[in-house]
Amino acid sequence: MGRKKVEIKPIKDKNSRQVTFSKRRKGLLKKAKQLSILCDVDVAVVVFSNHGRLYDFSSTNSLVEIVRRYHNHVEAEKEISADVSDTEHSKYASFMTVGELLQTVERRLEEPDVDGLSVTDLVHLENQLQSALMQARSRKTHLMVEYIKSLQEKIAMMKKNREVNGMASDFTNLAPVRMICGQQRAMLNFL
């Protein structure tokens, strides 16, 4: 809607792209606000300029709230049938290790290219780093669970030895050692 019809394809000219971005971004956020008011619904819009700047609108106080609802929605729809950690693991198993990742980053940052890294490159790197974070998040629960298991085993062995030696123990009436496994573990990961 302007002096002439424009095709919806990437605008090459850097300058007019910036102008269009500014105008249409403003328009989009305005429309979002109108929709939320007119129809009494929750709307969130997030825009990342390719220079990393963030523009957003949210009908509720914080966008985080809508994001949470989105997550709930998505999570609720994917069956919680399988072990969450296993799912996550297979999903991210093919990514680089954190070590490899850091090496890649360092290598890239040393490249003496004209303008350094392209936006596309940076986006790719960011995604790789994010994947590594996902791995870490998944492994957190795994490691804690394993550590707990090893401690439980130690205790079991010590108790056994003690019994063999026929000694009274103050520890037998402590709360029973519950194993953490399966569903419980999936729950921990989910949280």
Added chain:
Amino acid sequence: MGRKKVEIKPIKDKNSRQVTFSKRRKGLLKKAKQLSILCDVDVAVVVFSNHGRLYDFSSTNSLVEIVRRYHNHVEAEKEISADVSDTEHSKYASFMTVGELLQTVERRLEEPDVDGLSVTDLVHLENQLQSALMQARSRKTHLMVEYIKSLQEKIAMMKKNREVNGMASDFTNLAPVRMICGQQRAMLNFL
């Protein structure tokens, strides 16, 4: 842009509100797509109808990705000065317990009101439930850490007793029991 100018205020008539919602939602998502293509930027839009249906657009594969970037952005801007778990705790300390919450929900759901709960009520309940989830999330790390500590203490005591009785032990050369505290704990919560 229609037969007459409309004020931007909640549409009372249920029917025309639904029609407007449908039209403008479609328009908003279209604009979002155009912006992302024309200006080569990442855009995400999320709309929740007040009947809980979700409509969204994302320029990348998954909206989750943009959400992650949003979180990164926000997290990067708030100083990570204080202990994460303490921050979360104080932030949600005043909310109801999960038990109280469930009672409230049950009570509300039994109300024989005209149309049951109002949208506003449901949104409020949802937020309360979400807050409870946040509490749970924060407590997960806390509980696991406490459990680990108790196991470590048990082991320490057993070792001590054993030494008093002058008995040789296979366990003294096991990996030393490391305490999880402070920064490590904040890190676990963050992940």
Added chain:
DNA sequence: CACCCTATTTATAATTT
């Protein structure tokens, strides 16, 4: 509801300042 129709308003591309 999900379309069509079309008078009008709104958004915005090109142009000027």
Added chain:
DNA sequence: TAAATTATAAATAGGGT
């Protein structure tokens, strides 16, 4: 280089099916 203007394209309100 950005801000204001203007001519035109696009979105959509209200009405019908």
